[in-house]
Amino acid sequence: MQNDTLKRRSFLNYLLGGGVIAVLAAIGFPIYKYLKPPKIPEAAESQVTAGTLAELQAAEGRYKIFRFGRKPGIVVLMPNNEIRAFSASCTHLDCIVQYRPDLNVLWCPCHNGKYDLTGRNISGPPPRPLEQWVAHYDKASDNIFVSKGEGA
Template sequence: MTTEILEAVSNARRRFLSAVLALFSLISVIGVVYPVGLFLWPHRKKVGGVAVRSIKISILEVPIGEAKFVRFLNKAAVIIHPNEQEVLALSAICTHLGCVVKWNGGKKELDCPCHGGRFDIRGNVLSGPPPAPLASYKARVEDEYIVIEEA
């Protein structure tokens, strides 16, 4: 009788230890696979931990003739409101070496502070070393909002 009880306790202990070992093995595998997965398939477009594929801001935030810098697709972007009928959205990352361009309200253009690159309101290179225009996004006015989406 005592031998049977000892054997039952031993079997229960063995099953418990096997379960604990399996749990630790699973945690170890997840600990390796998860970071590798993040490296291979990184999250895109995070702003404050939330993925952003489109943004909607009040049209009052970008008066006619002005520009507003925003964070879009996890990068600096600029929304330009050149006239009543039109809104434009561009990447604010200079295509030369990646500096963030600045709005030049006097000339109505975007200037790069790093090496003097200049872009028009559509992102075309006016002068300087940038090899390509600024990337553009879809932008439209919807009711009283400006909506920006990936092109």
């Protein structure tokens, strides 16, 4: 008899506990999902216009930051007049790098990280090289086009 009551009681406890867990899950799941911001599709652009050569020549540091989709990029006019393009997001903490003609490096002012002009991290905290992009100069329009990767 004692045992029966206990069994019934523990059964009710499980039922109640399970119910509470189910309710919390029903409340928690939508909130968890809601907290995750929806993915906004990235710009499908495979190539963007970074600016014109004239702009780059006139720029004080001989570099320009441009938008590639939702990410910043940098085009640099090297001393030999070659144009190179990189992702401008420092691999350390996502600051935006700039070109330092005096040191001939890509430099991140936030934590003094330095990259050489192939994007390799050479000093300071950056853990990885900058992604190098492909820059094409179109003489007719004076535009610099940048695309990611070799094939593009």
